[in-house]
Structure formats: C-alpha cells, structure tokens
Amino acid sequence: MKKLVVDRVSKTFETDTGEEVEALRGVTLEVEEGEFICILGPSGCGKTTLLRIIAGLDTPSEGAVLVDGEPVRGPTPRLGMIFQDYSLYPWRRVVDNIAFGLELAGVGKATRTERAREYLELVGLDEFADAYPYELSGGMRQRVAVARALATEPAVVLMDEPFGALDAQTRNAMQRELLEIWEKTMKTVLFVTHSVDEAVFLADRIVVLTTRPGRIREIVAVNEARPRDRTCTAGASLRRYVLGLIDEGRPDT
Amino acid sequence: MRENVQKNRRFRGTPRGFHWAVMPILFLVVWEMAAIAINNQFILPRLGSVAVVLATPFSPILGSGSLVDNAIDSLQRVVVGFAVGAALAVPLGVAMGRWSTVDRLVDPLIQVFRPIPPLAWVPLALAWFKIGLASMVFIIALGSFFPVLLNTLDGVRSVKRTWIEAAMTLGATERQVLTKVILPGALPTIWTGMRVGFGIAWMCVVAAEMMPGTNSGLGYLILYAYNFSQVQVIIAGMIVIGLIGLGIDTGLRRFEERKFRWRELER
Ligand SMILES: Nc1ncnc2c1ncn2[C@@H]1O[C@H](COP(=O)(O)OP(=O)(O)O)[C@@H](O)[C@H]1O
Numbered sequence: 132m133k134k135l136v137v138d139r140v141s142k143t144f145e146t147d148t149g150e151e152v153e154a155l156r157g158v159t160l161e162v163e164e165g166e167f168i169c170i171l172g173p174s175g176c177g178k179t180t181l182l183r184i185i186a187g188l189d190t191p192s193e194g195a196v197l198v199d200g201e202p203v204r205g206p207t208p209r210l211g212m213i214f215q216d217y218s219l220y221p222w223r224r225v226v227d228n229i230a231f232g233l234e235l236a237g238v239g240k241a242t243r244t245e246r247a248r249e250y251l252e253l254v255g256l257d258e259f260a261d262a263y264p265y266e267l268s269g270g271m272r273q274r275v276a277v278a279r280a281l282a283t284e285p286a287v288v289l290m291d292e293p294f295g296a297l298d299a300q301t302r303n304a305m306q307r308e309l310l311e312i313w314e315k316t317m318k319t320v321l322f323v324t325h326s327v328d329e330a331v332f333l334a335d336r337i338v339v340l341t342t343r344p345g346r347i348r349e350i351v352a353v354n355e356a357r358p359r360d361r362t363c364t365a366g367a368s369l370r371r372y373v374l375g376l377i378d379e380g381r382p383d384t
Numbered sequence: 385m386r387e388n389v390q391k392n393r394r395f396r397g398t399p400r401g402f403h404w405a406v407m408p409i410l411f412l413v414v415w416e417m418a419a420i421a422i423n424n425q426f427i428l429p430r431l432g433s434v435a436v437v438l439a440t441p442f443s444p445i446l447g448s449g450s451l452v453d454n455a456i457d458s459l460q461r462v463v464v465g466f467a468v469g470a471a472l473a474v475p476l477g478v479a480m481g482r483w484s485t486v487d488r489l490v491d492p493l494i495q496v497f498r499p500i501p502p503l504a505w506v507p508l509a510l511a512w513f514k515i516g517l518a519s520m521v522f523i524i525a526l527g528s529f530f531p532v533l534l535n536t537l538d539g540v541r542s543v544k545r546t547w548i549e550a551a552m553t554l555g556a557t558e559r560q561v562l563t564k565v566i567l568p569g570a571l572p573t574i575w576t577g578m579r580v581g582f583g584i585a586w587m588c589v590v591a592a593e594m595m596p597g598t599n600s601g602l603g604y605l606i607l608y609a610y611n612f613s614q615v616q617v618i619i620a621g622m623i624v625i626g627l628i629g630l631g632i633d634t635g636l637r638r639f640e641e642r643k644f645r646w647r648e649l650e651r
C-alpha cells in the first residue's frame with residue numbers, strides 16, 4: 132500500500148470580500164514509505180495550502196488525502212508538521228518543547244524527558260536541553276522544531292519551507308543534517324520549497340507545481356546517489372531542466 | 385538600557401544614585417515651608433505631626449483602630465473583590481478570544497457597561513446589597529473586571545496561530561489547546577491586565593469605604609479623621625494608601641519581569 136495518497140485535491144478559498152481564489156486544482160500524488168518528496172513551485176502557487184490540507188489543518192474543496200489507506204479528517208500526530216516560523220513555545224525550555232507531543236499523549240514526565248533527550252541528541256543539541264528558544268539561533272530553533280515533530284513518531288513528516296529564513300551556509304548545513312536524520316529514521320518526508328537547488332539536493336522525486344491554481348506540472352525523479360555533489364554536471368542539467376519547467380509554467384514567459 | 389539612563393543623569397550633573405530623591409525632598413521642603421507660612425494645622429499640618437502618626441502605626445486613632453488594623457481591613461476587601469472580578473473576567477476573556485460567537489454575543493454589552501465608572505454603581509450596590517462587605521466587593525470586582533477582561537481578550541487574540549496549529553498536529557485536544565497553549569501564551573498580557581485591575585481595585589476600595597455606614601478601612605479612617613479635623617491623620621492615611629498601592633504594583637511588576645521575560649526577548 133502507498134504510504135500517502137493525495138487524490139484529486141482541489142481547493143478554492145472564499146475571501147472576506149466574497150471573491151473566490153482557486154489555490155489548487157486536481158492534485159494527485161502517491162508517495163511510497165520512506166520517500167523524500169520535494170514540492171516545488173513559485174510563491175503563491177498553493178504549496179502551503181497543499182501541505183496544510185495533507186496535515187488536516189485545512190479541508191479540501193474536492194478530493195481526499197489518505198495515509199496508510201485511511202482518510203485524513205483533521206490534524207493528527209500521525210502527520211508531523213514543521214512550520215517555517217518554527218512556532219516553538221517560548222515559555223518552554225527546549226527539552227519541554229520537544230516533549231510537548233508526548234506530554235499531550237499522557238506520557239509520564241520521566242519517560243518523555245528521556246525520549247526528548249534522545250531526539251535532542253539526534254539533532255545535535257544535547258547541550259541546549261535547558262535553554263529557552265529565544266537563546267537559540269534560527270538554525271538551532273528549526274532543529275528543535277524538527278526534533279519536536281519527530282518525537283511523536285509520525286508516519287509522515289511535512290515541512291513547509293523550513294530553511295527559507297536561514298542564511299545560505301546554515302541552510303546547506305541543515306539540508307545535510309536533515310538527510311542524515313532522514314536516513315536514520317527512514318521517515319516519509321514531504322518538503323515544500325521554492326528553491327530548485329534545495330529540491331535537487333534533497334529529493335527522491337520533485338513534484339513541480341504550476342502557478343496558481345496549482346496543478347502538478349511534472350513529477351521529476353532524481354536518480355542520483357547520496358551524498359550528492361552540489362556542483363556536479365548531472366545535477367546542473369537536472370536543475371536546468373526543472374527551472375525550465377517552472378519558467379514555462381509562468382503565464383508571462 | 386539602565387546604564388544609558390544613568391549616564392544621562394550623570395551628564396546632567398546629578399549625583400549618581402540619589403537623583404530619585406531630589407523631587408521628594410524638594411516637595412517636603414516646600415510643604416514644610418507652606419505649613420509654617422499658613423500656620424493652621426486644620427489646613428496643612430507640619431511634617432512632624434504627620435510623621436508622629438506614621439511612626440506609631442499600631443496605636444489606635446480616635447478610637448477607630450490603628451493604621452495597620454485599617455490597612456489590613458482594606459487589603460482583605462480588595463483581595464476578595466479583585467479575586468471575584470478576575471475570576472469572572474479571565475474565563476470570559478478567554479472564551480471571547482477563542483470563540484468569535486461568544487465575542488459577538490457579549491461585546492455589545494461590554495461596550496455599554498465599560499464606560500460606567502465603578503463609583504457610579506455605589507447607589508445601586510447599596511440598594512442591592514445594603515451596607516457592608518458585599519456591596520464593597522461588588523464595586524471592587526466591577527472596577528477590576530474590565531481591565532482584566534480586555535487584556536485577557538487581547539492576550540488570547542495575540543496567541544500565534546501556528547502555536548495552536550503545531551499543538552493540534554501534535555495531537556492536542558481543544559481542552560489541551562486552551563490550557564497548554566492559549567493560557568500560557570496569553571498569560572503575560574493577562575498579568576498586565578491583573579496589575580492594572582488591581583490598581584483600580586485599590587482605588588475602588590478606598591472610595592467604597594467612604595460609603596455611609598462603613599466603620600473600618602483606610603478610606604473610612606481618613607473620612608472619619610476629617611470629621612474630627614485631624615488633617616495630619618488624613619494625610620498619614622493617604623500616604624499609607626499610596627505606599628501600599630506602590631508596593632503591590634512593584635511586586636506584581638517584578639514577578640512579570642522575572643516570569644515573562646520571553647515576551648520581550650521573543651520579538
Ligand atoms: N485562508 C485563505 N484565504 C484566502 N486565500 C488564501 C488563503 N490561504 C491561501 N490563499 C491564497 O491561495 C494561494 C496559494 O497560497 P499558498 O498555498 O500560501 O502559496 P505558497 O505556499 O505556494 O506560496 C495564494 O494566492 C493565497 O493568497
């Protein structure tokens with residue numbers, strides 16, 4: 132069975148002024164267990180909307196999302212979400228942020244703290260267990276958010292431009308670390324980005340969306356072994372190809 | 385920041401560390417000079433006679449209890465009244481902030497009642513509850529209710545949407561969202577509301593104690609002293625009222641600075 136199925140999902144928003152905004156049209160996608168999928172498209176094309184629908188935070192106007200064959204009806208710990216703005220709880224220490232999902236599930240204090248520390252180690256922040264989020268840099272905060280999402284052991288991890296706010300160097304380091312974590316945990320990952328480079332570096336398959344209303348333009352398989360070289364020629368031609376797909380999708384070119 | 389302020393002060397040539405005392409000392413000097421010039425203790429007593437009252441806080445005044453006795457009475461009333469007001473305002477504010485239906489339903493009422501000063505309720509309070517603790521608690525609760533409510537509402541509305549959504553994707557129930565995200569996220573603002581509310585409650589208690597039939601409390605004491613033309617007692621009572629208000633506000637503010645540091649550092 133497919134891990135995740137997005138079945139002909141469409142979404143039309145109604146704004147406060149009564150206007151209708153069609154954000155997504157007939158998006159269909161099947162994801163295997165353990166796959167790393169990047170969803171790529173220009174800003175405003177409906178990437179966040181798609182991810183929110185998969186997470187159960189928004190309902191599709193048409194279509195459905197299935198995880199392990201079961202329809203998603205609302206937010207669930209089976210689908211972990213990592214937001215672009217980290218959305219850590221500033222009044223909780225790092226370790227308590229990571230233990231939050233376990234706390235909600237009623238896991239006892241000692242057990243959840245221990246589990247949280249394991250995930251802290253996984254993201255390389257063991258020394259910062261007792262720090263508050265405001266004492267951390269952007270990259271460190273995003274690692275805490277990753278650890279928090281992983282600690283409840285979701286079936287699928289959804290990430291919405293998680294590294295978009297980081298500087299280029301931190302961003303590259305975070306991409307490498309994410310791949311290491313992914314290889315250790317073998318999670319199914321859906322990673323939204325507007326950066327072609329990022330998608331080519333990370334993904335097993337790249338889902339390229341058109342401009343709004345977002346439809347699937349093409350799903351591009353990346354058959355290159357990891358760890359990938361950011362400067363190799365195969366990568367360069369793939370990048371050129373994907374960029375071409377995005378540019379063709381623009382109405383004014 | 386603090387350092388900057390001090391540098392500024394030094395630049396202006398005031399001895400460092402004592403600048404806060406300059407105006408109060410000047411004030412006392414002017415007072416004493418005026419008292420000597422007026423030479424009428426029923427209008428403006430000398431500093432010394434007020435100091436005598438303040439220096440003997442445990443001795444009974446005109447047969448109606450000491451400064452301390454009356455202060456304790458006032459404090460008890462303000463604590464009860466404030467607790468009632470806040471206990472109603474916080475849940476209502478959270479409900480209004482979380483569910484827009486509640487907000488739309490209740491808001492018109494709030495808008496109409498809010499501009500009525502607490503003291504305008506005194507006659508009605510007397511008619512309903514007669515003279516005594518109940519009517520005072522009613523006035524004090526009313527006075528603290530609105531600042532606590534409005535700040536709670538503001539705090540709940542300012543809770544980031546992704547904080548709530550992150551909790552939901554981690555499996556939070558509606559109840560858990562309320563207790564583990566919305567309340568702690570809004571708490572700094574709620575606390576500010578409590579501080580403002582307590583200040584107003586303190587003003588209300590003094591005024592409420594001037595209602596006819598009251599026979600204790602700092603408000604009562606200074607009105608009673610007026611009937612006996614004991615102006616030095618009036619002023620001593622006012623000073624105690626001011627100092628207690630200042631002390632409580634400082635305590636609440638200290639707690640706020642210590643516990644809710646994240647609010648400033650987050651942004
Ligand atoms: N709640 C909403 N109400 C109305 N329009 C929305 C809402 N959310 C998103 N949209 C619109 O849907 C389109 C897609 O948005 P989004 O999914 O955020 O794009 P992306 O993440 O790819 O930048 C945009 O035009 C946006 O204005």
Ligand SMILES: [Mg+2]
Binds near residue numbers: 178179180292
């Ligand atoms: Mg987006």
